[in-house]
Amino acid sequence: xxxxxxxxxxxxxxxxxxxxxxxxxxxxxxxxxxxxxxxxxxxxxxxxxxxxxxxxxxxxxxxxxxxxxxxxxxxxxxxxxxxxxxxxxxxxxxxxxxxxxxxxxxxxxxxxxxxx
Amino acid sequence: xxxxxxxxxxxxxxxxxxxxxxxxxxxxxxxxxxxxxxxxxxxxxxxxxxxxxxxxxxxxxxxxxxxxxxxxxxxxxxxxxxxxxxxxxxxxxxxxxxxxxxxxxxxxxxxxxxxxxxxxxxxxxxxxxxxxxxxxxxxxxxxxxxxxxxxxxxxxxxxxxxxxxxxxxxxxxxxxxxxxxxxxxxxxxxxxxxxxxxxxxxxxxxxxxxxxxxxxxxxxxxxxxxxxxxxxxxxxxxxxxxxxxxxxxxxxxxxxxxxxxxxxxxxxxxxxxxxxxxxxxxxxxxxxxxxxxxxxxxxxxxxxxxxxxxxxxxxxxxxxxxxxxxxxxxxxxxxxxxxxxxxxxxxxxxxxxxxxxxxxxxxxxxxxxxxxxxxxxxxxxxxxxxxxxxxxxxxxxxxxxxxxxxxxxxxxxxxxxxxxxxxxxxxxxxxxxxxxxxxxxxxxxxxxxxxxxxxxxxxxxxxxxxxxxxxxxxxxxxxxxxxxxxxxxxxxxxxxxxxxxxxxxxxxxxxxxxxxxxxxxxxxxxxxxxxxxxxxxxxxxxxxxxxxxxxxxxxxxxxxxxxxxxxxxxxxxxxxxxxxxxxxxxxxxxxxxxxxxxxxxxxxxxxxxxxxxxxxxxxxxxxxxxxxxxxxxxxxxxxxxxxxxxxxxxxxxxxxxxxxxxxxxxxxxxxxxxxxxxxxxxxxxxx
Numbered sequence: 135x136x137x138x139x140x141x142x143x144x145x146x147x148x149x150x151x152x153x154x155x156x157x158x159x160x161x162x163x164x165x166x167x168x169x170x171x172x173x174x175x176x177x178x179x180x181x182x183x184x185x186x187x188x189x190x191x192x193x194x195x196x197x198x199x200x201x202x203x204x205x206x207x208x209x210x211x212x213x214x215x216x217x218x219x220x221x222x223x224x225x226x227x228x229x230x231x232x233x234x235x236x237x238x239x240x241x242x243x244x245x246x247x248x249x250x
Numbered sequence: 251x252x253x254x255x256x257x258x259x260x261x262x263x264x265x266x267x268x269x270x271x272x273x274x275x276x277x278x279x280x281x282x283x284x285x286x287x288x289x290x291x292x293x294x295x296x297x298x299x300x301x302x303x304x305x306x307x308x309x310x311x312x313x314x315x316x317x318x319x320x321x322x323x324x325x326x327x328x329x330x331x332x333x334x335x336x337x338x339x340x341x342x343x344x345x346x347x348x349x350x351x352x353x354x355x356x357x358x359x360x361x362x363x364x365x366x367x368x369x370x371x372x373x374x375x376x377x378x379x380x381x382x383x384x385x386x387x388x389x390x391x392x393x394x395x396x397x398x399x400x401x402x403x404x405x406x407x408x409x410x411x412x413x414x415x416x417x418x419x420x421x422x423x424x425x426x427x428x429x430x431x432x433x434x435x436x437x438x439x440x441x442x443x444x445x446x447x448x449x450x451x452x453x454x455x456x457x458x459x460x461x462x463x464x465x466x467x468x469x470x471x472x473x474x475x476x477x478x479x480x481x482x483x484x485x486x487x488x489x490x491x492x493x494x495x496x497x498x499x500x501x502x503x504x505x506x507x508x509x510x511x512x513x514x515x516x517x518x519x520x521x522x523x524x525x526x527x528x529x530x531x532x533x534x535x536x537x538x539x540x541x542x543x544x545x546x547x548x549x550x551x552x553x554x555x556x557x558x559x560x561x562x563x564x565x566x567x568x569x570x571x572x573x574x575x576x577x578x579x580x581x582x583x584x585x586x587x588x589x590x591x592x593x594x595x596x597x598x599x600x601x602x603x604x605x606x607x608x609x610x611x612x613x614x615x616x617x618x619x620x621x622x623x624x625x626x627x628x629x630x631x632x633x634x635x636x637x638x639x640x641x642x643x644x645x646x647x648x649x650x651x652x653x654x655x656x657x658x659x660x661x662x663x664x665x666x667x668x669x670x671x672x673x674x675x676x677x678x679x680x681x682x683x684x685x686x687x688x689x690x691x692x693x694x695x696x697x698x699x700x701x702x703x704x705x706x707x708x709x710x711x712x713x714x715x716x717x718x719x720x721x722x723x724x725x726x727x728x729x730x731x732x733x734x735x736x737x738x739x740x741x742x743x744x745x746x747x748x749x750x751x752x753x754x755x756x757x758x759x760x761x762x763x764x765x766x767x768x769x770x771x772x773x774x775x776x777x778x779x780x781x782x783x784x785x786x787x788x789x790x791x792x793x794x795x796x797x798x799x800x801x802x803x804x805x806x807x808x809x810x811x812x813x814x815x816x817x818x819x820x821x822x823x824x825x826x827x828x829x830x831x832x833x834x835x836x837x838x839x840x841x842x843x844x845x846x847x848x849x850x851x852x853x854x855x856x857x858x859x860x861x862x863x864x865x866x867x868x869x870x871x872x873x874x875x876x877x878x879x880x881x882x883x884x885x886x887x888x889x890x891x892x893x894x895x896x897x898x899x900x901x902x903x904x905x906x907x908x909x910x911x912x913x914x915x916x917x918x919x920x921x922x923x924x925x926x927x928x929x930x931x932x933x934x935x936x937x
């Protein structure tokens with residue numbers, strides 16, 4: 135199960151994702167991010183309500199970050215308590231000291247300063 | 251979804267691993283100090299656990315973990331292998347089998363709980379609290395750092411693989427750093443979110459070998475590219491960090507040698523320095539570089555070759571391929587027949603070429619389905635071991651010809667009959683040690699399971715040196731059961747064969763081993779269903795030999811094409827001995843009886859024309875196809891013998907289920923149908 139909600143907080147659009155962020159339904163999240171890319175300048179992703187995350191979520195977020203950055207837009211994670219993202223990103227190899235070669239703006243989602 | 255297919259692949263693989271495991275455990279029972287065997291057992295457990303966990307068999311993974319840990323302690327010399335440990339490990343194999351069949355079974359009760367407790371107690375006795383980090387420190391001298399380059403294929407997720415579990419398992423092997431290369435992830439509009447665009451470098455420092463790393467990827471090796479490179483050995487030698495970084499980048503293909511050289515241009519290379527100082531001539535440097543390149547190429551080729559040695563294919567795909575080849579054989583026969591009729595040289599040449607190719611294709615396709623029977627044989631070690639313990643008998647199982655190849659389907663269907671025959675040999679055949687001693691035999695009885703090719707068949711024999719079958723006892727029992735008349739005259743062999751009658755058992759009491767009414771008649775039926783024959787020969791006091799003659803494959807057989815009036819039949823060549831003529835003089839000499847003298851022997855015959863109710867004129871000289879069934883010669887009378895024929899067996903379907911004496915059909919070159927004669931059934935029906 136996946137629940138997708140969006141909320142406008144000031145100039146930010148907060149995209150709240152809860153449920154399973156896995157290969158089974160990651161396509162829906164992609165669709166939503168595509169939609170937000172065309173309408174929003176600054177998106178914050180909140181995954182406080184997630185029940186499981188797999189690698190495809192990390193891949194999607196990299197893609198979203200790349201897309202938003204190339205269009206001069208911004209995407210980031212909302213700070214959430216008790217989220218297993220840190221642990222996951224470490225074991226999946228996304229824990230970074232600096233972004234990858236596509237991180238032109240220097241705001242990679244996975245570098246320590248950006249992490250939750 | 252495809253995940254189910256992969257789950258099924260795990261179930262199959264697990265079955266094979268469990269067989270290997272049982273075999274290793276039984277070997278370990280005899281040589282408990284063999285460190286190679288301990289390592290084998292550990293690896294099998296580790297692979298079952300890891301792969302089980304990957305495919306969602308969490309209960310199984312949890313259960314195996316405790317046992318695996320115990321064997322890890324054995325590997326480290328902290329625990330010794332005991333009889334009890336082997337006993338519990340073998341029982342654990344049974345529990346694992348159940349867990350593989352039903353992933354909901356957990357280890358909270360029954361045998362599983364007792365086994366868990368046993369290994370838990372065992373670990374407490376050893377050093378269970380041994381943590382990986384501490385272990386790493388202790389064995390630092392044997393540590394190696396590997397660079398594992400893991401590049402999944404794009405569609406890996408659709409195959410049900412979870413990379414997280416693989417990476418977690420790598421982390422369990424030692425100190426591990428995972429780096430994801432995410433440069434290839436496309437923009438959102440191009441991203442197919444179920445595809446994998448990332449590849450990983452895993453830097454792992456471990457005291458386990460390369461095989462342990464490969465084990466992690468054992469179920470995904472077809473779905474990814476894996477390169478494992480040892481990059482550092484901790485043997486006290488230091489390395490130059492600055493040079494190493496450049497080498498690592500080149501080795502990994504991140505930069506080219508030229509680029510590295512360009513970057514390092516300002517600094518002179520080692521080779522140049524050595525040449526300048528006159529330490530070595532330039533040719534020596536060139537030779538060294540060439541040698542390095544060569545070794546790298548050989549290594550790369552070796553890895554590639556290892557990856558190409560085998561490929562796992564679902565058996566239904568092979569079945570389909572065999573079906574197609576069967577159709578092709580039929581069409582090829584039609585082509586040959588048409589070409590012969592038209593007698594055009596060009597067409598004849600084409601038909602000959604096609605025939606040659608089709609035969610090669612048929613042989614190759616059939617060989618793909620061929621497996622050595624050894625895998626089935628090895629299962630019986632456990633059966634014999636367990637039964638010998640239960641019955642208090644001492645038994646050696648000797649296997650011969652394990653490399654003999656048979657069609658996979660035949661092997662699978664052979665398992666149950668063989669289990670029954672071996673159980674019988676152990677329960678009825680072999681005597682208790684005291685009885686054997688008293689009879690002047692060795693206390694330990696021997697059961698020999700052998701297989702060998704015999705023409706286009708395989709002969710499997712189960713031989714025991716037990717008490718043999720008592721023909722008198724069998725005869726008495728048969729009279730009691732009303733199977734034969736009290737006055738019936740039987741040879742000892744015929745008396746022995748009475749045990750093949752339905753419901754016949756000489757067991758005094760029903761035990762959990764045999765004598766439950768599922769008798770030798772069922773075994774015989776199963777063997778006949780495989781188009782095979784069963785023969786018994788026994789000598790009282792010396793032992794029994796059960797011989798099973800089976801075709802190599804069930805899909806295509808070599809047959810003898812015969813004709814009765816305008817009907818064609820095929821008799822499997824496996825039972826054919828020779829063809830002789832039946833003249834009016836022979837008929838007159840037999841005085842109304844269906845027998846003929848063949849070189850002094852009397853051979854009974856069956857007239858297929860009468861059997862199948864075929865009308866038409868009988869030719870003056872008929873042909874008899876003499877066959878051998880259950881060690882006896884029987885003739886089948888036909889109008890004409892046409893010749894050998896490659897027979898693709900087609901099932902007759904349910905409507906013809908009750909048709910007696912016919913096991914299938916084949917389509918001939920001209921499109922007509924030839925029925926395949928079930929000689930064994932006809933013979934027994936008449937008998």
